[in-house]
Amino acid sequence: MSTLSDSSIAFVGSGTMAEAMIKALLQQQLIPPKQVTASGPRQERGKELEEKYGIQTTVHNREAVEGRSLVVLTVKPQTLKQVLRELKGGIAPQGLVLSIVAGASTQVISQGLDHPAVVRSMPNTPAQVGKGMTVWTATPQVSEAQREQVRSILRAFGEEYYTDEEAQLDMATALSGTGPTYVFMFMEALVDAGVHLGFPRRVAQQLVLQTVEGSAALARATALHPAQLRDMVTSPGGTSAEAIYQLEKGGLRTVLSKAVWAAHQKSKYLGGLIQG
Numbered sequence: 001m002s003t004l005s006d007s008s009i010a011f012v013g014s015g016t017m018a019e020a021m022i023k024a025l026l027q028q029q030l031i032p033p034k035q036v037t038a039s040g041p042r043q044e045r046g047k048e049l050e051e052k053y054g055i056q057t058t059v060h061n062r063e064a065v066e067g068r069s070l071v072v073l074t075v076k077p078q079t080l081k082q083v084l085r086e087l088k089g090g091i092a093p094q095g096l097v098l099s100i101v102a103g104a105s106t107q108v109i110s111q112g113l114d115h116p117a118v119v120r121s122m123p124n125t126p127a128q129v130g131k132g133m134t135v136w137t138a139t140p141q142v143s144e145a146q147r148e149q150v151r152s153i154l155r156a157f158g159e160e161y162y163t164d165e166e167a168q169l170d171m172a173t174a175l176s177g178t179g180p181t182y183v184f185m186f187m188e189a190l191v192d193a194g195v196h197l198g199f200p201r202r203v204a205q206q207l208v209l210q211t212v213e214g215s216a217a218l219a220r221a222t223a224l225h226p227a228q229l230r231d232m233v234t235s236p237g238g239t240s241a242e243a244i245y246q247l248e249k250g251g252l253r254t255v256l257s258k259a260v261w262a263a264h265q266k267s268k269y270l271g272g273l274i275q276g
Contacts, residue, residue: 003145003152004031010064012083013074014040014049014057017100020128021072024156026053039064062090070149073099073109077270080104084112091115096146098153102173103271106139106166116141119150122172123157125180132158133179135172137165170271174264182259187212 009031011018018038025031033054039061040046046057058064061083065071071091075083080101091097091113098119099109106118121136134154138147147162154160163169187208194204219229234240 003148004070007031007069007149008035008067009037009070009072010068011036011038011072011074012061012064012087013076014038014042014045015074015076017123017125017127018072018074019049020132020157021074021153022049022053022055024127024130025153026055028156030152030156037064037068061086065090065095067092069095071095071097072153073097073101073104075101077101077103077274080108080274081112084109088112088114096142096149098150101274102177103170103267104274105271106137108271108275110139117146118142119146120166120169121150121154122169122177123154124177127157130157133176134158134160135163135169135176136160137163137169170264170267173267174260174262177267178260178263182256183212 004025009025011022022036022038025036026033034056036053036055037058038046038049038055039058041059043059046059049055050057065087069092071087073080073083095115096117096119097109097113097115098121099106100121100123101109102122104120106120109120110116110118116139119136119138119142121134123132123134126132127134132154134157136150136154138150142150151160151162161172190208190211191201191204194207195201197204199207215229219226222229230240230244234244
């Protein structure tokens with residue numbers, strides 16, 4: 001039996017990530033649609049979710065969370081303060097709050113809601129196709145049964161990693177949370193390079209998509225270090241060796257490291273704004 005079968009879930013925020021989570025939970029039959037509620041400011045968006053998934057919706061956040069055993073915060077960081085004020089004191093005493101709001105610490109959420117049991121998580125966009133990576137942490141007041149509920153939810157749309165060190169959430173934001181951005185930009189550059197060589201864009205895109213997907217699958221299947229895998233396809237004086245020389249000459253590693261560091265600093269900065 002699902003650890004969520006007797007739960008009632010409210011999603012505060014009805015955007016793309018909320019829909020991805022709802023879709024995954026229902027597809028895997030972890031919870032019936034009638035036990036799911038989503039709130040958001042646009043009534044037409046609510047109607048769309050009702051028709052697609054059979055869930056309940058409302059434009060009133062406070063109404064959505066009343067009596068719910070699990071409340072998922074899926075709002076934008078810039079609206080979080082207002083939402084916390086709206087919900088303060090409205091979470092059921094034994095309820096659990098799961099946040100995917102970037103930069104928002106467990107302390108900010110707990111104090112803002114006047115509720116101790118809070119989980120902070122950082123998923124990424126591949127969750128929309130069941131291939132997400134989520135890093136999460138929890139306050140001491142979150143019971144083991146509630147942690148199992150969180151694991152069930154997060155595993156519904158990918159892999160999850162728990163940490164006791166909340167500082168790692170900002171690191172995860174920069175690495176896996178923002179990570180798809182780096183991958184997509186790299187893919188875009190490869191496609192453009194293929195077009196420059198003379199491939200039609202659709203063919204270049206097909207080649208790049210399969211190459212990236214296959215490379216990730218090979219790395220997972222072999223469990224080898226990326227450097228070992230790179231050595232496997234790099235012959236002395238060959239095309240890979242020549243390409244690697246240019247990538248190293250252009251500072252690929254350094255630029256990528258700087259990008260991840262910048263994203264990390266930005267995550268901490270946004271967290272400071274929310275706390276302030």
